[in-house]
Amino acid sequence: MMTFLEFEKPIAELEGKIRELRSFKGGADITAEVGQLETKLGKLLKETYAGLTPTQKMQVARHPERPHFHDLIGHLFEDFTPLSGDRSFGEDEALVGGLARFRGEACVVMGHEKGWDTESRIKHNFGMARPEGYRKAIRLMDMADRFGLPVLSLVDTSGAYPGVGAEERGQAEAIARSTDKCLGLEVPMVTCIVGEGGSGGAVAIAAANKVLMMEHAIYSVISPxxxxxxxWRTNDKANEAAVALKITAQDLLKLGVIDEIVAEPLGGAHRDTERAMNMLGDAMERSLRDMSGVDGGRLKELRREKFLAIGDKGLA
Incomplete structure (x- = not known):
């Protein structure tokens, strides 16, 4: 059964009534009544999701049933071959990547995996990568550059892991070098914020030519x-922080931080994951097609210009 968010209680109640009617074994014809309730449900979903606050967007972005990296890999990519380790310290399970085919074309794909149940969340450290994860990302991008393969990255993390061990192994340096590697690539790079894009842990694999963002995802320098x-020394002001930080896709498009909003099915990606993934795949394919035939040096130059111009739209 679907997990309902706090603001979705009226939707949950209406869906419950529809389920009850559908399971009714009496002789009365309830088709018309069910149809009326379904129409009402569609209207309620549309009204609710058209007016989400930044805090509610944050809840949707963190919904446990949104598509995860392993879902996207299984649905959008073929022949995925994961590559492990940073050739320096070890393997990081929070940032997964490797070689694959995207709609028939060879590519390098990487992204954060938060996990989908208790065991996998612990294994993947809730999507919070350590330095070896970002050094693995650098290794993968080096390979992409060497063999002329486009890079696709899927961001879904609350941020890089802030533990003592990670700091001792150079977390900040690893994030900086990974970001620098993104900016220096001479192959096309497309990123999509699929859920939560938190701080440098997200930017480290998101300094791309095209930055896409799913409609109800969030992207911020720090969590609200x-x-x-x-x-304010209290979590009670998280709602105010969410508004001030401009974390929504709509705000970030205005500021020029992202290039395109990828629409989600009515009610969020968690309501129709297959359709949501197909819509994302189409957007990534369009972005790659737009860069087809562009010289490597020009791709690098365009990426530099894009990030230097961030904020201009919002100030104009």
Missing amino acids: EGCASIL
């Missing part, structure tokens, strides 16, 4: 809860 705890 973290921002509130620093500025």
Whole structure:
């Protein structure tokens, strides 16, 4: 059964009534009544999701049933061959990547995996990568550059892991070098924020030619809860922080931080994951097609210009 968010209680109640009617074994014809309720449900979903606050968007972005990296790999890519280790310290399970085919074309794909149940969340460290994860990303991007393969990255993390061990092994340096590697690539790079894009842990694999963002995803320099705890010393101000941080796809498109919003099915990607993944795949394919035939040096130059121009739209 689908997990309903707090603001979806009226939707949950209406869906419950529809299920009850459909399971009714009496002799009365209830087709018309079910149809009326379904029409009402569609209208309620449309109204609710058209007016989501930044805090509610954050809840949708973190929904446990949104498509994860392993779902996207299985649905959009073929012949995925994971490559492990950073050739320096070890393997990081939070940032997964390797070689694959995307709609018939060879590519390098990487992204954060948060996990989908208790065991896998622990294994993947809730999508919070350590330095070896970002050094693995650098290794993968080096390979893409060497063999002329486009890079696709899928971002879904609350941020890089802030543990003592990660800091001892150079977390900040690894993130900086990974970001620099993205900016220096001479092959096309497309990124999509599929759920939560948190801080440098997201930017490290998101400094791409084209940055896409799913309609109800979030992208921020710090989580609203973290921002509130620093500025107000309490998590109670997380709602105010979410508004001030401009974390939604709609705000970030205006500021030029992202290039395109990928629409989601009505009610969010978790309601129709297959359709949501297909819509994302179409958007990534369009972005790659737009860069087809562009010289490597020009791709690098365009990426530089894009990031230097961030914010201009919002200030104009």
